[in-house]
Amino acid sequence: QILKLAMVTIQLVVFGLSNQMVVAFKEENMISFKHLFLKGYTDNMDDTYAVYTQTEVYDQISFAIKQFLQLRTISVGNHAYEKRGSEETPMAICQYFYKRGIISPGNDTFDIDPEIETGDTLNFSNQIDCFC
Helix, strand or coil, X not given: CHHHHHHHHHXXXXXXXXXXXXXXXXXXXXXXXXXXXXXXXXXXXXXXXXXXXXXXXXXXXXXXXXXXXXXXXHCCCCCCCCEEXXXXXXEEEEEEEECCEEEECCCCEEEECCCEEEEEEEEECXXXXXXX
16 A cells, blocks of 8 residues: 555656746747747846837837747747648738727627638748838
8 A cells, every 4th residue: 555655756756847848848839939029028026028009019010020030049948830732831810800899998898709700811931021
């Protein structure tokens, strides 16, 4: 019985350590990606990042595209582009939006139709000379 208890305890400890390593890896990668793809990102306690104008949104999208297309030369990690067979897949930016939405600022309510429409999809090859 003592041997069984010891084995179960060891298995639980190993499982817990393994899960902790996965969580730490995910958190560290998320921070790395924020620094790579969010222009001017700095670590804060509240961890908020926002853009407020159309110009800032387009500038941020352009920055993220440039960073993505240069990933091999700027990243020190083992990040790579997705491959289908022997060809790398191009980056795609897709636009999804709600079909209908009504905002009532007077009583702070939103009435959003959950049906989603798909807008244009932009595809980029792994060349820097596009869009940016």
